[in-house]
Amino acid sequence: MPQYGSGLFVSIAHLIRGLFGGTTVTADVVMTVINSLIIWALIALAALSLILLERKVAGWMQLRTGPNRLGPRGWFQTVADAMKLLGKEDIFPAAADKWVFGLAPMFVIGLSVMVMAVIPYGKGMVPVDLNVGIFYLLAVSALTTIPFFMAGWGSNNKFALLGGMRAVAQMISYEIPLVFSLLGVVMITQTFKMSAIVNAQSHVWFILLQPLGFVVYTIAATAETNRAPFDLVEGESELTAGAFTEYTGMRWALFFLGEYANLFIVSAVAATVFLGGWQGPFLPGWIWFAIKVLFMVFLFLWFRWTFPRLRVDQLMHFGWKVLLPLSVANILLTGVGIYIYQLIYPAIGG
Amino acid sequence: MGNIGGGLVFLVFALVTVFSAYLVISSRNIIHSALFLILTFIGVAALYAMLDADFLAMVQLLVYAGAISIMVVFGVMLTLRGGPENSNGDTRNAIGGAIAALLTFVVLGMVIFTNSAWLTTGTGISGGSTVSDVSWLLLTKYVVPFEVAAVLLLVAMVGAIILAKGVDDSK
């Protein structure tokens, strides 16, 4: 159960709970339903605005305007795009493995929802504050490989299959440095709990204590979300659209939604773990959180429009021979650091 | 949640686990088998979570559903010849296998249900969260197997590379 602090949303939640008798089962159920509805809405909102942001930033970086026709400065462009996708025909290829093909996009989005349930959006604004929070997050996002594989396999198309295999190989390879890079923070805070990790950063953000961890995390997260320069999964010049080649209409839109939900998730995790989460002066916590997430998103967009795409062997080489040793070295350094710190201040820590 | 709710949730996950395990062996398409295997792993993870073993549940998800199943899938894709239809062997021994499984089940079931002396504990080792309990045990009581497991994994990794690389590019 989230602790109650001050803040608009927390007060609203408290009010709704009060209507159903505070701590009863009914109140729990109602809050769970409301929370999950908010997460769904958040995913839709994040996807719509991030796609627009991406196109705007891309335009800005390439000295062009980006979408500018629909609505003021083209702000309604992605809404219109989404409408169009909803109206498109949902095509199943004749040779496709029907169930596998059909279920894959739903799993992508379902996993995103599961992950977003443990992110602390503000003080007392964690939908589910698990004891194993960050570990849960990593474990569930590790499953994201499966729908990619399902899409690649189920399409029964050589481009899709190649894209699917690339996705799986890439995500497995970069999962390990990703997990290890977060381990340093867990070693310092001695907890997996997301809210506790945020609370531990009230004095100093972990980006200062874990600079190497942050760098490794950012790179590995870029690869995990299959974004350029690690977007070999789609690789439109070689693979048409990779695992998504055969998808149309709503199912394709779900993949797109999932992609941007994942971008939001990795940014939110970076903001929570390295940038102090909702901690910050003057403004309410959730605004600080939004600012930090947007900063991280901007960073990822910047990467995408700056770096050229890697080759497959370069990708694997970089993952296993550069990032993995770096992340392990980070764990070692953190351990040594904690040990020295405890020698100086014996009262602190474990 | 009350006892009834907990029992219902258990029943759902137990049925999902067992039924998907059955589908693993009965699917004719080996890719479907692999996918159902993942579902089995997830079901087991849910059962762990219901036993308050949240850390173990996450390990199950991360290691089995996230990594091992992908390895299985890769193995299937790299070795599969021809189409996926009927790729999952034949079931000539289905009757014999069913009888053997049934006998094993009956014997085990009788032994398990007639034995009254199963030990159960209600609390964790230190009363803390399972994460701190597990880590505490791993680095104190079970430090020898923990360290040996590290060696074991090193050996397994070296061995896998030796066997996978073969003789071609490593004289």
Add this chain to the structure above:
Amino acid sequence: MNYALLAPEITLAIVAVVILAIGLMIPKGPHKGMVPLTILGLLLTMGVTGGQFAANVHGTFLNGMYYADNYASFFKLLFLTAALLVVLSSTEYVQKLPAHRGEFYALILFAALGMMIMAGSGDLITLYIGLETMTISFYVLVAYLTEDGKSSEAGLKYLILGAVSSAVLLYGISFVYGLTGSTVIAEVASSLGSSISPAIILALVMVLVGFAFKISLIPFHMWAPDIYEGAPTPVTAYLAVASKAAGFAALTRVFLIGFQQQVYGGSPEVVLAVLIAVTMIAGNLMAIPQKSFKRMMAYSSIAQAGYLAIGLLAGDQAGVKAVLFYAMIYVFANMGAFTVATLIANAQGSDQIKDFAGLARRSPFAAAVMLISLLSLAGIPPLAGFVGKFYLFSAVINQGWVSLAYIGFVMSMVSVYYYLSVVKTMYMEPGEGLPKIGLGGASKFTLFVTMIVTLFIGIYPTPLAQMAISAAKSLIR
């Protein structure tokens, strides 16, 4: 916590990792320097272990999680000796390996480390991890000739059957944990007391079956012949002597410390006795028609496991002493025979018994060592095997299993037939056109050591017997 008790294991782990790293640093060439280095590391570990043995260290680590007693030290010395002999005898063989020569030695050391953990473990989880360390090293070693179909097939078979047997063992261990709330062997014993129930018997049977796979008691032996035949010859030797001894080391501790009151005097004892009788009879009979030397030795080693298990069945100090003694001399006798087989395999690329034709003329020394080793395996006086079998059978007769001893005697006589058929091929058949066998320094040394030890212990067994008694006493007070 007294980490000094773990000194042998830590030493060997460091040595193995260093060897692995050095093997990577000199990527090309024949890796000749690896042999002295490996031997040095093994001797160092033996020194540490021997020091513990001589000082009669008796320590337990973390309330019985891990033992450093003479029983464990004796087995550790055995594993290290076996590893040393394997490394020595395989020097020339490894030069012919197509790739990864450096890792070969590291894997042998890692396997030895796993066995040492098995011998020392006082806890079923530790035991299992040690077992897996050993078996995984062996999976790789068995399949080392990646271009040889037989070797790959053997590796795959070993992997699958090994995994199945591990699963059975683990399931048994989980039952033990459910019944007692502990995996520490001593705690299991105190928790069980003298109680017995179907669940306990089920757990015991599963543990026994899991180990019976590893030590290849019939009917859990099917893997042995194929795998012994397919594996590289030095690996077969290592598999036959060391992994079997490790299985016995662990099984004996589990049965005598953990389930003493459940196993002995009850139905599990009878099951074990039947397994032993079947193993001795069928193992020896099936060895007779074999054409391949390695297959014959596989069945022979199945039969030898039956003899060894007799000491376990006796279950007293004399029995344990007999197991220890026999396991040690089995190492030397078997390594002698396999070293010769390795030489033949190296020179002629085959392991059929007919390839030994005329060996007496082609390499009289190798033929002599083979003769002595095989006769020792058969238990002919005055060789070491005779003394070992004498200890085993007398221990079991004292416990009232006269019929088993009788079967053992008769089957030993049967075994003389197939051992001597090899001897006949070596000495009686001309072997026209077969190449001369050149002995390298290392192989010559190995053959010499195995021959001397087999002869010496046959004539003067007291020192080894004393060591075995001291070790047995540290297990059973």
